[in-house]
Amino acid sequence: MAELQTEPVVVIGLGRFGSALARELVERGTEVLGIDNRPKLVQSMVGQIPHVITADTTDIEALRQLGVAEFNRAVVAIGTDIQASILTTSLLSELGIADIWAKAISEQHGKILERVGAHHVVAPEHDMGERVAHLLSGRILDYVEVDADFAVIKTKPPRDVVGIPLRDSKLRSRWDVTVVAVKPQAAMAGRQPGFTYATPDTVLNYGDLILVVGAIDAVERFAATE
Structure with missing residues (x-):
């Protein structure tokens, strides 16, 4: 079987979020260029990320010299320096990067990132807080928001x-x-396979686990039903 090839990714900002993302990508076989403006932090990442460089990503010439314009995918994971986050995202857009992901620390920050060229905005702290709130508030055992609603x-x-x-x-x-999939209670004891696709003929039993899709308010109402 041919090895799955993935496009390389440049990750800018190697704080907790950026470094964790970069390491995970590397483990999955993706070539990563990690960039941060803090030399000590970059030094600490040597050996964890094959290609890691100290640079000022608010300087478009520095980005050009590093070959960032050759990447199709980039992640701006800069944390507390909002100005650097916005300017870096804007410069990546100017360089013609086709797929820009950017971390936002607030809703307003996210809106600005979209205006200056981010194709995808993520808010890790907000998203995790929202997910935990759903898990704590009812019978939901796991929750993934796949769109705004x-x-x-x-x-x-x-x-x-x-x-x-x-x-x-x-x-x-x-x-x-x-209901799109079901994991029978017997599967949790290792006596049957795990999740399987649900069909119109599927009969659910107490103790089964099910995956349910729908509008957020609809799945919440369903999960609250005894």
Whole structure:
């Protein structure tokens, strides 16, 4: 089987978020160029990231000299220096980087990053706080927001849908959600495979785990049903 090839990524800002991202990408076989303006931090990353350089990324000539313009994907993971984050993102856009990801520390910061050229804005602290809030507030066992108003949750089936085929459960008309996969309780004891795709004939049982997709308010209502 041919080895999966992924495009290289430049990661700018090697604080906790940026360094963790860079290391994970390297472990997954992606070539990474890590850049930070703090020499001691860069030195500490030698051996963890194959290509790591000290540079001022608010200087477009420095970016050109490092060959950043040759990358199609870049992540601006600069933390507290909002001005440097915004200027770096703007310069990457000026260099024609096709896919720019940028870390935001506030909603306003995120909006500015989008205006200056970021194609994707992530807010790790906000997203994690929101996820934990969902996990603490009800019967949701895991939660992933896949769009501004759409999510996938892991939960257990409420009483009303247990023991009948999914086609008869009226999930769409009652809660406007869809069960896409199920992990039978027996699978958790190692007696069956893990999650499998749900079909109209699938019958849910108490103790099963299910993956449910739908609008955020809809999956929350479904998860709150006993």
